[in-house]
Amino acid sequence: xxxxxxxxxxxxxxxGAPVELxxxxxxxxxxxxxxxxxxxxxxxxxxxxHISRESIKGFTADLNKGETSFHLKKPFAQEExxxxxxxxxxxxxxxxxxxxxxxxxxxx
Amino acid sequence: ETGVTQxxxxxVMGMTNKKSLKCEQxxxxxxxxxxxxxxxxxxxxxxxxxxEERVENNSVPSRFSPECPNSSHLFLHLHTLQPEDSALYxxxxxxxxxxxxxxELFFGEGSRLTVL
Numbered sequence: 001x002x003x004x005x006x007x008x009x010x011x012x013x014x015x016g017a018p019v020e021l022x023x024x025x026x027x028x029x030x031x032x033x034x035x036x037x038x039x040x041x042x043x044x045x046x047x048x049x050h051i052s053r054e055s056i057k058g059f060t061a062d063l064n065k066g067e068t069s070f071h072l073k074k075p076f077a078q079e080e081x082x083x084x085x086x087x088x089x090x091x092x093x094x095x096x097x098x099x100x101x102x103x104x105x106x107x108x
Numbered sequence: 109e110t111g112v113t114q115x116x117x118x119x120v121m122g123m124t125n126k127k128s129l130k131c132e133q134x135x136x137x138x139x140x141x142x143x144x145x146x147x148x149x150x151x152x153x154x155x156x157x158x159x160e161e162r163v164e165n166n167s168v169p170s171r172f173s174p175e176c177p178n179s180s181h182l183f184l185h186l187h188t189l190q191p192e193d194s195a196l197y198x199x200x201x202x203x204x205x206x207x208x209x210x211x212e213l214f215f216g217e218g219s220r221l222t223v224l
Contacts, residue, residue: 004150032211034211036213043112043215043216043217043218044198044213044215045214045215046211046212046213049211049212086150086151090211095153095156095164096153096211096213097150097153098150098151099150100149100150101150101151
């Protein structure tokens with residue numbers, strides 16, 4: 001069975017501070033990890049995927065298989081980054097399992 | 109309208125009622141999903157349809173009955189629900205069926221269900 005854990009339900013930082021949203025997973029196979037985001041009054045949408053190794057809106061995430069983690073990072077948080085962030089894992093059967101989500105609040 | 113559209117946005121029903129949630133996508137995708145989002149639980153996958161055939165049930169109680177008449181429409185029929193079924197029900201679509209392709213799901217805004 002697979003599981004995605006986001007240990008922090010709420011993360012509050014000041015504008016300009018670094019931010020790291022934690023994600024840990026358990027899965028016996030080779031995982032594919034994703035981060036989804038939901039801004040206020042908007043629908044859930046894909047932010048980035050680990051296989052692309054891309055930076056979206058200044059966010060990056062590195063898959064660490066040794067630590068089974070896929071933490072989302074941004075060096076300088078902006079107020080518009082305030083949202084719910086969900087980590088997700090795709091298994092060999094191509095089904096997505098989501099973590100419980102972390103609400104990021106960026107204070108001015 | 110483009111994207112994934114869900115109706116109704118809000119629904120209140122009694123435990124003996126029968127109601128349906130509707131999802132429509134205009135993205136040309138051929139896989140559609142129902143997720144349940146409760147206040148204290150992660151997003152839970154309920155059903156997956158690929159090319160109008162159900163490929164994942166995920167042990168959902170029979171009081172939830174999905175229907176996918178074509179690749180653009182997905183329904184969730186509700187019957188004799190319980191108060192603990194109150195949640196936000198999200199519909200999503202993706203470009204390919206069992207293989208999600210890029211892994212990107214396109215979500216609707218959800219239907220907020222309250223069971224009294």
